[in-house]
Amino acid sequence: MKAKVMKPFRDKDTKTEYTKKDFYEGTEKRINELVKLGYVTVPSEEKEQDKxxxxxxxxxxxxxxxxxxxxxxxxxxxxxxxxxxxHEKEGKNRKGLVDHFESMLDAISPGEGE
Structure with missing residues (x-):
């Protein structure tokens, strides 16, 4: 089973270090443990291919x-x-870019979500 790393960690079993750019491969049980701890996420196959x-x-x-x-x-x-x-929020999370992208989205679709 494969999962996208959401925050850096070192696997307790293999001692391998993972960064946000990595994918973690392991048993379903181990991946479920890491999901609960917030270290990885399991995207759907379609989303994973697009990503x-x-x-x-x-x-x-x-x-x-x-x-x-x-x-x-x-x-x-x-x-x-x-x-x-x-991706910016999951990565560097720079406030200036987050605000910019949110304002661009608001300009494209004003009134949605209100």
Whole structure:
């Protein structure tokens, strides 16, 4: 079974260190333990395939200073901003970018969720 690492940890059994960019492979029992502790998440197969294909592109878009990322991500669609926001929150979680992506989403779909 495979799971996406959500926060860095060292596996107690193998002593292997994992970062947010890694996937953890192990038994269903061990992965369930790590999920409960918040270290990994188990995406659905479809989401996992989409994520594997888009991660390098998203990571590239999120590289650089806050201003560089803002300039490099102008004019995207709702789904792209949602994906960038999710990855930024799971990664560096820079307030300037989180606020920017949220404001871009608000501008694209005003009134939703109110």
């Amino acid at each position: 594997d294909q888009s991660d390098p592109e998203i990571e590239t878009q999120l590289k650089g200073s806050v201003e560089q990322v803002k300039q490099g991500t102008e004019g995207l669609n709702k789904e792209q901003y949602e994906s960038l926001l999710k």
